[in-house]
Amino acid sequence: MKPHILQEIYRLLSAEYGSQGWWPLTISDLTEDERNLFSNGYHPGSYIYPQNDQQRLEISIGAVLTQNTQWKNVRKALQSLKENGLFSPEKLLASGNEQIALAIKSAGYYNQKAIYLKNLARFFQMFPFKTLEQFTTREIRDRLFSIKGIGPETADCILLYALKRCSFVVDAYTRRFLEALELVDSRDSYNTIQHLFQSSIEQDLPLYQEYHALLVLHGKRFYSRKPFGWHDPFHTLPNRE
DNA sequence: AACCAGGACGTGA
């Protein structure tokens, strides 16, 4: 692969779609000014979020809930968790699986995810956000990955968007996109593809956050099973080498 | 009325 092709792809995606402002926060968490400024919880051009543990937790829980699930349904589940007073590690651990499952029903897989959220809550109880600062990104990643219900992508989402660590997120859209460009093979592992990005682009947090967001947006447009775009996906993108 | 969504786990080869 050409060494700088992933940089070039980022430039093209960024020019095509502009700033995304991931990870989205629920509107109810934001101040009135922010509410007026942001649409649908996105905060394009601003990388100061999350600003408190509540928002860090929301991103982390959202990362679990959005596994193979549309964000729209996750947002309902997040609101439901808050409305039912379940939105803290302590409350989650003190609640029954059935109660959590009921609250997150809209996100699907609710029985599994109720357990997953408890496992995550147990982790955050053992390692509050403040104490995580002293660990390396790799150390946190290994810890997260060992939690039942947290795979590589979910771990990287938490690292990148909740903990502000440069850990590149590889999702299904990223894989389909790179496969279509014949930059990776279908049998390449998650870590292989992640390493491809991390060795090609500069270690910059906004860049990491934006790049994944852009890949999701572009992926939804051209690489969904039911794509809603009609343009040639290769039109503005580099030809395969 | 099938089919899909910002995955992860358990199982058997």
Add this chain to the structure above:
DNA sequence: TCACGTCATGGT
């Protein structure tokens, strides 16, 4: 390692 079945609601 890896391919495959399972988990489940909400929208097209």
